[in-house]
Amino acid sequence: MSGIFPIVQPEAETTASQRLPLCREVAWDFQTGRPRFSGGKPLTVTGAEAVKVWIWKTLMTARARFDVYSWDYGSEVESLIGQAFTPAVKRSEGVRYVREALLINPYILAVRQTDVSFDHDDLTISCEAETIYGEVRVSV
Template sequence: MSTIFPAVQPEMEETTSALPLAQEVKWGYQAGTPVFSAGAPVIVTGAEAVKVWCWKALKTPRYRHDVYSWAYGSEAEDLIGQAFTADVKRSEAIRHVREALLVSPYVTGVGEISVEFTGDRLMVQCSVSTVYGEVDLNV
């Protein structure tokens, strides 16, 4: 049976846009502040830059600051005061970590995530696969 609509589809044009080299200001994780040298911020690139981005994304509450897009940050703070069981809180924290990190085009995957609740603090340890290799993250 013939049809008036041709079966030929137009060819899609292949576009491969390479990501620019990731750059961030070096971060002092213990102090939670940027690192400066001679009055100027120290710039890191590659895997270390992605690690800084991930650390800051997990520390930043999503939807709170107008300077960030709504895709940036973590919703783990929403677990505070919820009457969930420990297993549900752990599961939700892991989900929030994955969602926060996988927004970045430089992050290709998130490995085993370990979460620990100590009082009102959430401690996260995980390995993050980036386009530059794997980094370990402790937040």
């Protein structure tokens, strides 16, 4: 007997990039928060840039606020604004909310270097995500 479960055979290992189609998104102008157009048609981006657009839009969207998105899309970080938590607790919870929001995407393998800061009503998030296409840095 070769193992404890002889009937179950391990599947051949495949990488995430072999199973997922090429990631595509509408090109985004991060300064204005609007899609980019050329000749009246939206531009598209693929690969790491598409994942970066998805991350930015996810972090800018409040989870469960808009019916057009599923309950899994968006972030809950905005809910920390105005709370009476200590700055350390807000930062810790913010980092957790960012990770939860981003790790739903199968193109994202890990979230690193997450920084969440609050200044009265201003919330700033910057993070580094490891994707199947390489590293992506996003600031919101």
